[in-house]
Amino acid sequence: MIASTAFFLAYEHLQGNIHSIAIGNHLGNRPKKIPVSGPQQPLTILVMGSDTRAGANGVGIGGQTPGLSDTTIMLHISANRKFAYGVSLPRDAMVQRPTCDKKGGGTDPGGLTQFNAAYAIGGPLCTVRTVEQLTGIHIDHFVVIDFVGFRNMVDAIHGVTVCIPEAINDPTGNINMPAGTYKVSGEQALNYVRERYGVGDGSDIGRMKRQQTFVAAMIKKVMSAGTLANPIRLYSFLDALTKSIALDSGFKSLGQLTSLGSSLKNIGLDNIKFITVPWQPYPPDINRVEWKPEAAQLWDRIKHDKPLGGRFDDDVVKASTTTPGTKSPGSGSKGTTTEQQAAIAHQNGLCS
Numbered sequence: 001m002i003a004s005t006a007f008f009l010a011y012e013h014l015q016g017n018i019h020s021i022a023i024g025n026h027l028g029n030r031p032k033k034i035p036v037s038g039p040q041q042p043l044t045i046l047v048m049g050s051d052t053r054a055g056a057n058g059v060g061i062g063g064q065t066p067g068l069s070d071t072t073i074m075l076h077i078s079a080n081r082k083f084a085y086g087v088s089l090p091r092d093a094m095v096q097r098p099t100c101d102k103k104g105g106g107t108d109p110g111g112l113t114q115f116n117a118a119y120a121i122g123g124p125l126c127t128v129r130t131v132e133q134l135t136g137i138h139i140d141h142f143v144v145i146d147f148v149g150f151r152n153m154v155d156a157i158h159g160v161t162v163c164i165p166e167a168i169n170d171p172t173g174n175i176n177m178p179a180g181t182y183k184v185s186g187e188q189a190l191n192y193v194r195e196r197y198g199v200g201d202g203s204d205i206g207r208m209k210r211q212q213t214f215v216a217a218m219i220k221k222v223m224s225a226g227t228l229a230n231p232i233r234l235y236s237f238l239d240a241l242t243k244s245i246a247l248d249s250g251f252k253s254l255g256q257l258t259s260l261g262s263s264l265k266n267i268g269l270d271n272i273k274f275i276t277v278p279w280q281p282y283p284p285d286i287n288r289v290e291w292k293p294e295a296a297q298l299w300d301r302i303k304h305d306k307p308l309g310g311r312f313d314d315d316v317v318k319a320s321t322t323t324p325g326t327k328s329p330g331s332g333s334k335g336t337t338t339e340q341q342a343a344i345a346h347q348n349g350l351c352s
Contacts, residue, residue, distance in 0.1 A: 013239070014242050021248055025125075028099075033140075038079025045260075047075055049144075050226065072116070078267075086272075088274065088276045091204055092114060097111065097117065098110045099126075124246070128142050140296075143251075148290035153244060155186035159186075160184060168198040173198070177195075179332065190222055193210065208276055216318060
């Protein structure tokens with residue numbers, strides 16, 4: 001009886017932490033899902049990292065989310081629950097953004113702009129609308145993760161080990177981290193996933209690669225026996241997670257989140273992969289990028305629930321990777337030499 005009551009209270013507490021955002025008519029005419037065979041329906045979830053740098057949770061509700069979306073990942077989970085992959089979308093990519101409802105009222109006409117401007121203008125709903133219109137993929141659900149709350153998630157699992165090839169000394173962001181392989185706490189982890197200018201070539205692409213390896217290692221740590229078999233540590237992680245996220249109103253129950261976690265656990269770490277959308281420099285501005293035409297092939301694979309395969313499997317980060325900052329086995333492009341792979345790793349601020 002006592003155990004049942006404790007479980008009920010814990011469940012109610014975690015459920016009460018979750019905030020939801022109503023979609024309403026903000027997404028306009030949406031792409032239709034293509035029917036696929038499978039015991040379940042495939043899921044495509046847009047994950048956005050909201051970074052206010054304000055020192056407090058920045059996830060707003062009802063379209064009032066402040067700050068910028070420094071991280072956007074399209075996570076696809078297969079219908080047969082045998083594979084999953086996340087596609088990072090560069091914040092600095094120049095795209096043709098559709099019209100969006102603005103935060104606070106009114107409509108923005110859209111046009112050629114930097115991708116993360118969608119979040120600044122209309123919050124997560126504008127970002128979802130932008131991704132759907134650009135890719136033709138129906139987004140089933142979305143999740144906004146507050147970067148400040150992210151540090152509590154890292155602390156709840158007792159840190160994550162990173163490998164930093166060269167010391168990071170960034171006076172602008174007041175971020176200083178020594179070189180080497182060591183475990184980082186929540187605050188250090190937050191600095192690591194935020195940092196851009198003091199490591200690698202200072203590009204957003206390099207930062208996304210480091211974020212991919214860090215998230216992959218977090219998934220591995222959360223799914224390890226050390227977390228799942230430890231009720232106190234698991235509850236602490238879930239408490240930090242649910243306090244740090246906002247979800248669409250159709251995805252707001254703790255049961256749905258638990259089911260999603262179980263799906264990823266059953267898929268297996270080696271079949272959870274992260275890649276970056278094919279990109280190239282944007283000719284009018286060397287500080288921006290644009291999606292390559294080959295991105296259309298990637299969107300087609302997601303629509304038809306296909307594994308990455310082919311060229312898209314050449315440069316992946318797997319959730320089975322061991323240490324953020326290191327290149328995981330098989331993550332180098334085919335045909336590249338060891339020296340070339342080391343150079344690419346260094347460019348992205350990763351240990352080779």
